[in-house]
Amino acid sequence: MKVLMPIGYFPPISYFAWLIGNEVTLEKKEHFVKQSLRSRCTIMGANGPLNLLVPREKASDRLPMNESIIHNVTDWKTLHWRSLEAAYRNSPYFEYYEDKLQPFFEQKHTHHFQLGLESIELVCQLLNISFKPSFTEEYRTDSEQKDLRNAWNKRNYAENQPVKKFPKYIQVFSDRHPFAPDLSILDLLFCIGPQATEYLKNLELSDH
Numbered sequence: 001m002k003v004l005m006p007i008g009y010f011p012p013i014s015y016f017a018w019l020i021g022n023e024v025t026l027e028k029k030e031h032f033v034k035q036s037l038r039s040r041c042t043i044m045g046a047n048g049p050l051n052l053l054v055p056r057e058k059a060s061d062r063l064p065m066n067e068s069i070i071h072n073v074t075d076w077k078t079l080h081w082r083s084l085e086a087a088y089r090n091s092p093y094f095e096y097y098e099d100k101l102q103p104f105f106e107q108k109h110t111h112h113f114q115l116g117l118e119s120i121e122l123v124c125q126l127l128n129i130s131f132k133p134s135f136t137e138e139y140r141t142d143s144e145q146k147d148l149r150n151a152w153n154k155r156n157y158a159e160n161q162p163v164k165k166f167p168k169y170i171q172v173f174s175d176r177h178p179f180a181p182d183l184s185i186l187d188l189l190f191c192i193g194p195q196a197t198e199y200l201k202n203l204e205l206s207d208h
Contacts, residue, residue: 007116008037014162029139041184081105093193
């Protein structure tokens with residue numbers, strides 16, 4: 001299936017469920033969407049779900065996604081990595097992936113699209129998922145592809161989640177918090193490791 005998808009920063013589990021086995025086109029020319037997967041991911045912390053935000057330089061919200069610039073004055077990447085360490089150091093697979101993930105948080109990224117693309121590529125490499133996307137060159141409201149560009153935006157997601165059901169797996173803080181479905185792919189990666197690929201393949205996709 002041909003699907004049109006937004007970029008995301010270590011996006012949710014459901015994102016990768018749609019990515020697997022489909023012919024993906026990534027949207028480069030849409031306007032930046034605040035408070036979305038394009039500039040944040042959600043992990044499970046000791047106090048519950050925790051958003052890791054990628055700061056943005058002040059600019060018009062109508063700036064194309066591929067031109068959105070990261071605000072690198074603060075050391076947000078170190079903060080993100082320390083948050084991941086604090087949350088997942090005791091998970092079954094953190095040490096297994098640590099040496100391959102940590103260098104990502106030491107690299108210099110200037111744009112949100114670049115950052116998101118490389119985060120997705122890295123996860124696909126770790127899980128042996130084939131990922132060879134194409135990219136839009138202009139923004140169009142009509143598309144012959146299955147349009148998932150807004151599927152993870154807050155309102156759309158609440159009305160129709162991209163995946164029908166998430167089988168439970170043991171999360172790091174399951175002794176104090178209920179199961180949280182569809183967190184960042186990193187949660188699944190650290191908790192069940194290489195089995196994550198099979199988990200993704202078995203998810204039932206919703207109709208959009």
